[in-house]
Each structure stands twice: as structure tokens, then as C-alpha cells.
Amino acid sequence: MSDTPVQRDTSTTAAVIPAAGRGVRLGPGAPKALRTLNGTPMLIHAVRAMAASRSVSLVVVVAPPDGAAEVASLVDEFQLPTGTEVLVVPGGETRQQSVALGIAVLPASVTTVLVHDAARPLVPVETVDAVIETVRNGAAAVVPAVPLADTVKQVDPRPDGGPEPVVATPERARLRAVQTPQGFDRELLARAHATVTGDVTDDASMVEQLGVQVVVVPGHEEAFKVTRPLDLVLAEAVLARRRANHGF
Ligand code: CTP
Numbered sequence: 306m307s308d309t310p311v312q313r314d315t316s317t318t319a320a321v322i323p324a325a326g327r328g329v330r331l332g333p334g335a336p337k338a339l340r341t342l343n344g345t346p347m348l349i350h351a352v353r354a355m356a357a358s359r360s361v362s363l364v365v366v367v368a369p370p371d372g373a374a375e376v377a378s379l380v381d382e383f384q385l386p387t388g389t390e391v392l393v394v395p396g397g398e399t400r401q402q403s404v405a406l407g408i409a410v411l412p413a414s415v416t417t418v419l420v421h422d423a424a425r426p427l428v429p430v431e432t433v434d435a436v437i438e439t440v441r442n443g444a445a446a447v448v449p450a451v452p453l454a455d456t457v458k459q460v461d462p463r464p465d466g467g468p469e470p471v472v473a474t475p476e477r478a479r480l481r482a483v484q485t486p487q488g489f490d491r492e493l494l495a496r497a498h499a500t501v502t503g504d505v506t507d508d509a510s511m512v513e514q515l516g517v518q519v520v521v522v523p524g525h526e527e528a529f530k531v532t533r534p535l536d537l538v539l540a541e542a543v544l545a546r547r548r549a550n551h552g553f
């Protein structure tokens with residue numbers, strides 16, 4: 306790893322989309338990434354969001370372990386912008402395993418990798434491009450993030466369901482809610498996945514554990530994660546607003 310910024314103008318950028326989760330918090334039904342928003346599966350929205358960037362030439366979809374064939378036929382069925390190749394691979398039991406399985410099939414030519422949750426189907430292309438540009442300008446790890454609306458309390462969790470004592474209140478102005486796509490130098494991301502163990506909820510935290518600097522760029526309110534049933538309502542409202550404003 307060099308300390309001087311490296312210009313990666315000739316780099317190939319790929320996006321890995323972990324889409325293998327069940328979506329337990331969304332409730333019973335199909336795996337979350339296959340649930341539809343305005344008739345189109347969430348993971349297709351997510352693939353289109355990545356392919357919308359002119360810099361992204363390959364998208365790797367990490368499908369539910371028993372659903373790779375179904376996902377591959379969905380990718381064929383729904384129209385995607387030309388010039389972007391899509392690969393589908395089966396995922397694993399955890400998000401980390403799924404991302405690692407996606408990284409494993411990247412061709413050697415790929416130097417910049419985005420990792421993007423299928424559960425964030427509506428991220429605008431401006432956010433995708435901002436992440437890619439920051440990596441190409443020399444940052445090894447980049448996350449989009451937004452300020453918090455809520456005050457956050459650290460608590461002492463009580464598995465018995467009793468009232469949880471508050472331990473601390475971090476200063477809200479210094480906190481950010483982190484989104485995806487997160488962008489990485491390919492070698493760094495591969496090293497993080499090869500060496501860091503333990504439960505993590507994003508890829509950047511694995512890079513942090515290697516002691517490498519992660520930087521933040523502005524995220525977007527439309528890059529929210531579809532997690533609970535109300536998020537489906539919000540996502541369809543965003544699509545309706547886009548249709549009203551732009552005719553699509
Ligand atoms: N993911 C994955 N493989 C897993 C678990 C999660 O690829 N074994 C993906 C999900 O498909 C999702 C992203 O990681 O796109 C973020 O995870 P999350 O929002 O937690 O989705 P789920 O794990 O599916 O939802 P839940 O935690 O409610 O079950």
C-alpha cells in the first residue's frame with residue numbers, strides 16, 4: 306500500500322451486489338432481493354442502479370444459495386443497459402460470506418470494487434459516481450453516509466426484555482449513517498475479506514480493522530435500506546415521485 310494517491314484512470318470497476326439474504330425483518334415471503342417494487346424485483350433495481358454508472362462494466366449478483374438459476378433468468382428477462390456484463394453466483398450464510406463469494410469471481414482486470422446491498426435498490430447514480438471517483442482519486446476505501454436525524458443512545462442490552470440502561474450518548478453531529486455502494490481498491494478489499502473474522506455489518510469496518518483509512522462522501526436519502534415493511538411503502542413512493550418528475 307502506497308501513501309501517495311494513485312491515479313486509477315484506466316481501471317476497471319465492478320460492482321458486487323450481495324442479494325442472498327432472507328429478509329427476516331421484512332416478514333414472510335420471497336427472499337428480500339426478489340420482492341418487487343412496482344413490479345420489478347429489488348435486485349434488478351439495484352443492478353440497474355450500478356449499471357447506470359458509465360464506469361461500471363461488470364456487476365456480480367450474489368443470489369440466494371438455492372436461487373441462482375432463478376436470479377440468472379430474472380437478469381435475462383429484465384432489460385439492462387448495454388455495455389454492462391452481469392454474472393450471478395450463489396451466496397452464503399452471512400453477508401460477509403456472500404460478498405467474499407462475489408469477490409472470488411472478479412476477473413484480474415478489475416481494480417476498483419463497489420459492494421452494494423440489493424436492499425438499497427434506489428441509490429442515485431450521482432452517489433455511485435461520487436464513490437467511484439473518490440477511489441480513483443486515490444482513496445483506498447470510501448463509504449457514502451448521511452447525518453442522523455435521531456439522537457443515538459448506547460445501551461446495555463437486556464435479553465430478558467427489561468428496560469435497558471443507557472450507557473452513553475455519542476455527540477450526534479459526529480455520527481453518520483453509512484450506506485452503500487462502498488468503494489474499495491480491489492486488493493485491499495480482498496485482503497480484508499481474507500484476514501478479518503468476526504461479525505461485521507459492512508465491508509468498510511473490515512478495512513478499518515486492517516488499520517487502513519476509510520473516508521466518507523455524501524450519501525443520499527434515496528439510498529436507504531429496505532429493511533422493514535414500511536420501507537417498501539417508502540420505496541414505491543420514491544419510484545412514483547421519479548415517474549411523476551421524469552416520466553420513468
Ligand atoms: N445478504 C447476503 N447474504 C446473506 C445475508 C445478507 O447477500 N447471507 C445481503 C442481503 O441480501 C442484503 C444485504 O446483504 O442485500 C444487506 O443485508 P440485510 O439488509 O440485513 O438483508 P437480509 O439479511 O436479507 O435481511 P434481514 O437481516 O432482515 O434478514
Ligand code: MG
Nearest residue numbers: 326327328400
Ligand atoms: Mg441481515
